[in-house]
Amino acid sequence: MKEKTTVAKRVKKPLSAKRKAQSRREFLRTSVLAVGMTGFSLLGFLPVVQGTSLRLRPPGALKRTDDEKEFLSSCIKCGQCVQVCPVQAIKLADLEEGFGVGTPYIDAREQACDFSCDGLQCVLACPTGSLNHALNFPADTRMGFARLSRPSACLAIQGKGFQGQARGPQFPGLLRYDEVDRWNPIPVADHPYDLELCDLCVRQCPIEIRITQCAEKKVQASGEKVARVAEQVGNECPPVHAIALERVEMPNGELRMSPVIKEGCVGCGVCEMICPPEPPAIVIDIHKITDLT
Amino acid sequence: MGYIIESLRQIAGAEPSRPEKDRISARALEVHLHKKANPFSKAEFEEIYAVHGKGRTKWRNRRWATLLAVNLLFVVSYFFDIQILEGALTASRFVGFHMADLNSALQVMLAYKHLVLNLVIGTVTVFIIWVLLGGRTFCAWVCPYHLISELTEKLHLWLTERKLVSDHRFDRRARTLFYLLFALLALGTGYTVFETISPTGILSRALIYGPGIALLWVGLVLLIEIFYSRRAWCRYVCPIGVTYGVVGTLSPIRVKYNVKHCHHEGDCRKVCLVPHVLSMTIKGRATNFDMDIGADCTRCGMCVDICPTDSLDFVLGYGKKSQ
Secondary structure, rough: HHHHHHHHOOOOOOOOOOHHHHHHHHHHHHHHHHHHHEEEHOOOOHHHOOOOOOOOOOOOOOOOEOOHHHHHHHHHOOOOHHOOOOOEEEEEEOOOHHOOOOOOEEEOOOOOOOOOOOOHHHHHHHHOOOOOOOOHHHHHOOOEEEEEEHHHHOOOOOOOOOOOOOOOOOOOEOOOOOOOOOOEEEHHHHEEEEOOOHHHHHHHOOHHHHHHHHHHHHHHHHOOOOHHHHHHHHOOOOOOOOOEEEEEEOOOOEEEEEEEEOOOOOOHHHHHOOOOOOOOOOEEEEEOOOOOO | HHHHHHHOOOOHHHOOOOOEEEEEEEEHHHHHHHHOOOOOHHHHHHHHHHOOOOOOOHHHHHHHHHHHHHHHHHHHHHHOOOOEEEEEEEEEEEEEEEEHHHHHHHHHHHEEEEEEEHHHHHHHHHHHHHHOOOOOOOHHOOOOOHHHHHHHHHHHHHHOOOOOOOOOOOHHHHHHHHHHHHHHHHHHHHHHHHHHOOHHHHHHHHHOOOOOHOOOHHHHHHHHHHOOOOHHHHHHHHHHHHHHHHOOOOOOOOEEOOOOOOOOOOOHHHHHHHHHHHHEEEEEEEEOOOOEEOOOOOOOOOOHHOOOOOOOEEEEOOOOOOO
């Protein structure tokens, strides 16, 4: 009986001592590889847990201020949003962001999102809806909220005007100036200002610009046909102001003109980019969005 | 069916099954017996090598040209804003049509736990493309890491030849473990964990959007491959290869082996990234006169180039017979 089974089954030769040692080493090596590789990939957790991967994200990002989990998980890290942005505001995060590697962010001081694409091209380009397709208009965006971080540096508060290039001749940042070219953004350096009182953050705010345009349209109020679908829908006119220059009482009791951030601020970062002092007097706070719904 | 099962076994990391004697077809057995009775002489070997000059690079050239063309199309398309191929290898749009890398899409869906329409469209498109083109063809013909790793492999082989380093093998089942692990990590943590360390994604983005510190990681993996273990990432780690390998089981583009003129000298297995798929080229192992190489094969064509007897070649179709 015993003999029969050995004939029927292929006899497995016992391994030599050398082969045994080899396969033991291979097993150990493989275990080290498995642990090492998994461990390294999980290091990506650190920046996420510590919150250092938090960034100003493009319009429509699936996030709630400090919680970017949904955004990081749904983003496929392809950079199609980067490619469509007319002002190249969007960059891709590097490995120091851990799980956020390859996700899009905006460095507002370098190049803010000025909505010069009008149609939110990055949202349309996103293949996973990580930039939420439910978003239709710039005014509905919730990227962050502007904050007057250094009032003492603010030219308006100091009662100063501004002459020249907002960020100096070397600054490569772009903005769309409707009065110069409706379709193509130009370098901020090519558009010098001459202002009695500095109001750049208010003057260049894309939401404020849109509100002014809508108001002018209303004044014209003729039977003129509007070209853009967005205007026909009528939702594109922002419902609330984002920023205004108002007379504000200073701590010492003096009355000064100062930028005041309003409910309509979407956190696009143009004010931070255009603000002449270094570092800027106004920045985008990514930990906050407007209470407006 | 046998092909699919054996392919999946090998992709999972099992050693190729040794055929039982009675499973060898009459025609193959005839060849085996004939070769046993009439072993090749040294002169015959030399004659064959002289005729088929070694170092043919036909398929390698075609493959490198394709790989560079695809990756450069991404770069050119963005640089000149001609919108032919937008995005990166993880997800893109080819003249407007959505494409999504199967493994990246899988990771996103596991982490995000939603089905996104555009992603489904892109995934299905890419799935069909790679079923038609061969599955792991992605690895050898598109993946930028494969090309760089192929070049550093030459350095590794040069060093091994001089006994300066040696190749340390891992258990091939590690790749299956990684596949399951990264799927579970995506599902469990809700982050696309594998994407963080994927050299394919990192390199593709670096090419298109500019280099970053993530390239240091790719460099480290390459150093491990040069000094410690030959082609370690592709052989023992990369889940992308598993995904495309499984797709490739259905593909009609295969490398076919014909036992008749084979010298069993094993040159093909020496150049191969996945030599287990060529186990039937070992003397006496072929069960059929013609055999399809398993789906873990990246269709890189290096074995086709190097085979001195033309016993290996690309075919289109399932289980094609030679005359």
